Amino acid sequence: MRRLTSLGVAVSLALAAAPAMATAVEPAVTEAAVTELGGTLPGGATWAAELPQDWNGTLVLYSHGFRPGPDNPAWDPGFDSTAQALTDRGFAVASSSYAAPGWALGTAVADQLGTLAAFSSAAGEPARTIAFGTSMGGLVSSLIAETPDSGVDGAVSTCGLLGGGINLNNYQLDGIHALAELLLPGTALQLTGFRTAEEAGVTINALMGAVQQAQATPGGRARLALAAALMNTPTWFSGDTAPGRKDYAAQQEAQYNWLLQTIPFVVGSRVSIVQAADGDSGWNQGVDYGSLLWDSEQRGQVKALYRSAGLDLQGDLGTLTAAADIPPDPQALEWMDRTSTPHGELLMPVLTMHTLADILAPVEYMEEYEETVADAGAGRLLRQAYIERTGHCTFTDAERVAAVLAMDERLETGRWANLAEPRQLDRSAESLGLGEADFIRYRPAEFVNDREYPQIPGDEDGDGDGHGHGHGHGKGQGKGHGHGKGS
Template sequence: MLRTRLALAATVCATLAATFTTPPAASQSAPPTATAESARGTLPSGARYLLREPERWNGTVLVWSPGFSGSAGGEASASPSDPVATWLLSQGYALAGSKPATAGWAVEDLLRDQDDLAEVVADELGEPRHVVAWGASMGGLTSVALLQAHPDSFDAALPLCGSVGGAVPMLNQSLDATFVLKTLVAPGDDRLVLTDVSDEAQRQAAFAEVLEEAQQTPEGRARISLAATVGQIPTWTQVGSERPAPGDLLAQQHQQYAAFLWGAVSPRQPLEERAGGNFSWNTGVDYARQLAGSETSGLVRKLYAAAGLDLRSDLAQLAAAPRISADPDAVDYMTRNATPAGDLTGPVLSVHETGDTAPTVGQARTFADRVRAAGDAPLLRQTFVDRPGHCAYSDAETAALVTTLHERLTSGRWGPSTRPAELNRLADRIASTSDLDRGIGRFADAHPRPMLRL
């Protein structure tokens, strides 16, 4: 057991502090005694890790990567929630996770640390049968990147709400939205910094002020919708709200407005600091074409007509506006560390909410297109939960996803397991035989368009 092997960790870690806990009672489907042992320690980089061993290990370890954090260091977690961790341990999974010693867009650090953590797992538990990389948001991107960067250490990936299309297209998408807004609404406002950000808080506050003012007029609302549309922000984004009716233009636009700051004016400074410069560009971008390719172009045209604005005139103004170039070295850094190429060495099951804006659901399609181009489409399955929000999966949904991927690893085939009806039945069954919350969402078919920017 893990308790007797802690001394071995000294050869891998700079320091080691171990604690042993017993989780709450597990589900009705758990073994009679589903106790677990836990250990915390430090990786060579200074990152903290957590390793949890079930009483009866099934041979699979799940390595959790965290999302973006504004704070450095701290203790690691090994799952998205305590109830999920308890249930997974009761099913025999070992759980591991690390927390980078640095803050911000720490994908590069996680690619190193999680590989080191996989070695700790093997030293402590013995050689795993399967190692699954999983995580949420930035951690979802990291899980796919780990499979690509360390195929000898990781056998599969489960990215939850991950920016699997990569940071480069995600921030190009954000640049498009902010460029359109500034050019058409506040071209002379130097506070609306688009790239090379030195004061993120000031930038965010300035965009919030300009957005609020523009939202008060029909002309401003139409231009906000145009900016949101080229950034592919959907029309149902707010958790707890009803889906706007197809003909309710104002409600749809308000959903775009409410998500704009979160979805388009996303924190750029910490990413640029990681990359060593600006890695976004809009040279050569035709915004009339961007509008035509977006799913919500019809909404923009109707709002412009209602406001008495000339859409062609605004598009001409965008076409004439000076463009922004990227630093090639910064682009190279983000491409290497945060933009998966699509060549898979093991199965990947991804999940996105259709109303997410960070990332937008088009990331799923862009990643799928890359995987298909690499000839690895049989290894990828994607599913969606039809609701707004970011990483708001219920515990039963998460458990169903882990179970489905694990069955793919053990059987070697997907079968019908990733169809929405099958995933919903599995989540329902898990919720009915455990303490895991089912939530109100449902897995659903979705066919998102690819990202407009790559």
């Protein structure tokens, strides 16, 4: 953060004259003098803000992503350059640490809204507030968009985990279930309920060794492709362009490289989620893995690699389905539904932004989120933007600021018009002098890992939350377990 004005002076000046309305025209760009504000919220989270002297009245309320800890600062250094670009254009920026690192969804929404209240007390109430989040923070922003009387006017979710925490646990489980059953048959390997890093480490080491060994043979590579498909692993790893549509060998090599990077993080991070939910919400009991692959965009690649290797794909899918016997922890499932799952009931405009090859928040999540919002009758409030690039949250400052400007204009005019169209976003981004922009028109493939909540004690409607959202579209489940595709 850039300390250019003292806290006491800042608060007195801000309280004396807070702007009444945000301008709809992009302000002239100068390196703004900013005032740092901050403090500690009653729940223990710290908050920080940067207030430019020429504040335009709009606050960007930033929600950061997953942090393993122990450090848990209020201000995310990874957002520094974007925050400066925003304050240079008259926007104030505020963020919180959340009350604890890790899977912080139990308090994150309240922490962010507490930050908004603390900022308003110190600097004056914003004319409008835009919730902006990255990764897990993108999920936080989408949950804020469903929170009544939040004081927030619009949300921008970037690289967000918008399939929600339950789908996160399940799609990762589907992938590691396939790796364990096909590469380590007969091995009693823990896949869920990790309570310690040591427990997760045993599984990580076993899976990493098996993956590296499998890559050496055609049959191993085919099975890695199947597991990767079930885990929504991108087929584009590096370079400016993705492998050709039928360049299955290059696609599989990309998936292998992603798996090597991903397995330690996703398995290790489950410890934090289990600790937060006091149990593991992930389950695959009753899942039909043949149906999951049938709905996957990557089924052509998997079938071709299996055929080339002379392996029995249907036999392997049958093995996975027969071994799918992991039930959810009912308490954890209820907690994850209540704290970590969007239900699509938007109360404000939302703009999502996603790269095409994101390993930690698969782009297929955007299809799932769009479907959830449409099912809730709020589709008119949602727009989605895509960036032709690989990586998780690998946006340029130009792209991030363009998304904020688009939302600010949407709130000013009350209409989307063409604000979220790729050409318009590109023009806006490239006019900022902040770097390149690669917005593209795109429609993501089906997210195949969602399923109907299982029947649990005390939950007669079977949605897993105890009160009846009916969330989940039932793809990939065996007969009698769901509806829709795969049932």
